[in-house]
Amino acid sequence: MELRRDLIFQIKSIIANAQDRAIRSVDFERVLMYWQIGKVIFEEEQSGKERAAHGTFLIKSLSEELEPLFGSGFSFRQLNLFRQFFRVFPILNALRSKFSWTRYRNFIRIESEDKREFYLAESEKNNWTARQLERQINSQLFETLKLAMM
Numbered sequence: 001m002e003l004r005r006d007l008i009f010q011i012k013s014i015i016a017n018a019q020d021r022a023i024r025s026v027d028f029e030r031v032l033m034y035w036q037i038g039k040v041i042f043e044e045e046q047s048g049k050e051r052a053a054h055g056t057f058l059i060k061s062l063s064e065e066l067e068p069l070f071g072s073g074f075s076f077r078q079l080n081l082f083r084q085f086f087r088v089f090p091i092l093n094a095l096r097s098k099f100s101w102t103r104y105r106n107f108i109r110i111e112s113e114d115k116r117e118f119y120l121a122e123s124e125k126n127n128w129t130a131r132q133l134e135r136q137i138n139s140q141l142f143e144t145l146k147l148a149m150m
Contacts, residue, residue, distance in 0.1 A: 028097045042086050
């Protein structure tokens, strides 16, 4: 009977770990897809003569094509966010597979590169969830620690 419990526990653990890795893998593929879409949009904009007007028109046209096919995840607002994602994180290899899209959305909104780097490092070191990261940003942890060091 005891062997059976150990065996069942071991198999449950294997299943849970595999499911967790699968979820993280799928989420990171989504992050990569958004980064690639942002890159394509950004590069297309750069070839346009009137960048601001061209970019707005381009993203509006793309959203009108993509949103009916793929849902609200490809709205004008979301496509703008993908472009901003690429602009903030232009090096693909710098993306961390352990960070979800929700966490990256939080990082994108941080304008200061020093502040963003702080939250990236702290989030990784402390294994913050997206909600914990958002809470730390909203509580102005970076500014508080910066003032304390002065």
